[in-house]
Amino acid sequence: MGDVDFDEFVAVRSSALLRTAYLLTHDHGLAEDLLQTALTKAWFSWGRIGTSHEAYVRKIMVNTYASWWRRKWNGEAPSSQAGTDELPGGDAASDVYQDTDLWTALGNLPRRMRAVVVLRYFDDLTEAETAALLGVSVGTVKSQTAKAFTKLRLDPALATSGEVLR
Amino acid sequence: MTGTLRNTVDELRTSLSAHADALTDDALADDAPLGRKAALQRRIRRARNQRRAGIAGGVAAVVLVAGGVVATVSQPSRHSSSPEIAGHTMERTVTVTGFDYRLTQTGQSTPGQQRFTFHLPEVGPDRVIELLGTGLGDGWATLEDQDAALARVSGASTAGAPVPVDSTKHDVTVVLRDTRRDAQVGIAVYERDRSLPAGIDDGTAVFRTSVGSDSLLGGTWAAPGRSAVSFTVTGPAERWRVSGSCALPGAKPSRDVMLDEVVDGKSFAAIGCEPLAARSLDPGTAGSQPSRWPLTTGPHTVTVRLVDRGGHPVQVAGAVIGGAIYAVGQQRTVRGMPVDYEVPANGRVWLLDQAIPADNAEITGPAYVEAVLGRGDWRPTAQHLTDGDRDMELAGDDNRAGGASLAGLGEVLAGSTYRFWLEHGKDPAAKATILVYRPLG
Secondary structure, eight states: OOSSOHHHHHHHHHHHHHHHHHHHHSOHHHHHHHHHHHHHHHHTTGGGOOSOHHHHHHHHHHHHHHHOOSOOOOOOOOGGGTTOOSOOOSHHHHHHHTTHHHHHHHHTSOHHHHHHHHHHHTSOOOHHHHHHHHTSOHHHHHHHHHHHHHHHHHOHHHHTTTOOOO | OHHHHHHHHHHHHHHHHHHHHHIIIIISOTTHHHHHHHHHHHHHHHHHHHHHHHHHHTHHHHHTOTTOSBOEEEOOOSSSSOOEETTEEOOSEEEETTEEEEEEEEEEOOTTOOEEEEEEOOOSSOEEEEEEEESOTTOEEEEEETTEEEEEEESSOOBOOOEEOOSSSEEEEEEEESOOTTOEEEEEEEEEOSOOOSEEEOSSOEEESEETTEEEEEEEEOOTTOSEEEEEEOOOBSSEEEEEEEEESSSSOOSSEEEEEEETTEEEEEEEOEEGGGOOSOGGGSOOOOOSSOBOSSOEEEEEEEEETTSOBOOOTTOEEEEEEEEOOOEEEETTEEEESEEEETTEEEEEEEEEETTSEEEEBSEEEEEEEOSEEEEEEEEEOSTTOOOBOOOOEEEOSSSOEEEEEEEEOBTOEEEEEEEESSOTTOOEEEEEEEEOO
């Protein structure tokens, strides 16, 4: 099973990957399904993965997400999370909702474009790393980023809130 | 301009972090991984059973692969003549989208093998693979990488164009179908060398003279360590775009410094800065959206400069920056949207051949397919009509930005025919247009 134990990896790193999945899907249930789908795929080749297991799982996750089309939620949730598919309330959530317009606009981006934005500006991957992960050229990452900014700038959710993006 | 810069990346990072943190605060309880582990065990068990069922169904094919399924990959000798692979004499270098690649590995199957796997090591530079075949008869061989078909050769065309393959350590597979019993296939693996194509370079990266049908009007690189540099271009150009390059010391992209691209004293665009070790060597492939006004005869002064998030000029030791302006090449207007006549994709250059209604388009490869979408929520479908292919998994495109939007659908390999159609989520009468590009040469 390689140098990194699969179960240990799930215990230590899956929460971080879930955050990326959530930013991609904007839905906790779908994020959990996406993460588990990626981890299941990775399990079968765990012993052959080279240097970075996390990068490998993230790659599967992002590409699986990009190929989903309005997949009906039918996955399994961790038992402790069953039935929860809303963002939590409370003070932290109120801070989040202050930028709900940008969050809404991000949700309107096409999937690969949203993936580029999340990888570049949340996971802090370089353009080259993002390109390798998505299996596209660096030029495509740059153009997708530029198009994402254009779409965000023109999104009605932001147009009405007065936020300026370019 | 100050406010614009601040609001771009800042707002994005803040929003993404805030939402991710909110999930962490509550939804990611300490025992969540335990519940996830149990769910994963069930999924893995189920997937393993499904795979076993699949293998049982494929026994007849596996039996044909006598003598092992892994073909050898060898290093070509530097001193020998050009190596032969599957009946083809290989070039030691190939050029893909302007850059030279050097032959580093070759491998070929045993005649008669129907399916086999090549192990690829992790490499630093970009990598392309050429697929070759002999004795294919009326059949064909397809190079597959992680369930995606990348290239195909057939009796009529036994040498494929080099295709990019990612640089990580992984396996690629070649699948033969309906070929003669003595059919043999091989692959040639090329890695990018250090030479640079024609253009304006700094010894490592280059603004190429032409990128697709876009032509370089002018550009420059700053002396090492300089944080601003200017150059002059002359028009006229009906449509033009700016390409910048910014690399800074460090392991991660800078959150605090950007490259401001200024034309005739006005900020035209701003881009982020990459770590030096990961800088793009071909920065001209990316750039701003085309201008909405023509470039007059000029001259025009273009400056690229490092700025902080507030738009104030900054100095950064070890920075490497440059900039260029390209005249945007031939375009065609489809549904009110200018689309490129010539596009680079999958290691090849493609020329626009047809613009057809997207309600039921039957397309035979080789072709690269894109779509121009009107406003709204679109569901694309690509159904295979040829044996041995699979339906493409296409992502939907929710175009809410107003105006038309361009969506890439994918490549149809030679020998394949797919039926494409796009459905609008709400308006059955809404129209989209499919763009069919054919390979150059």
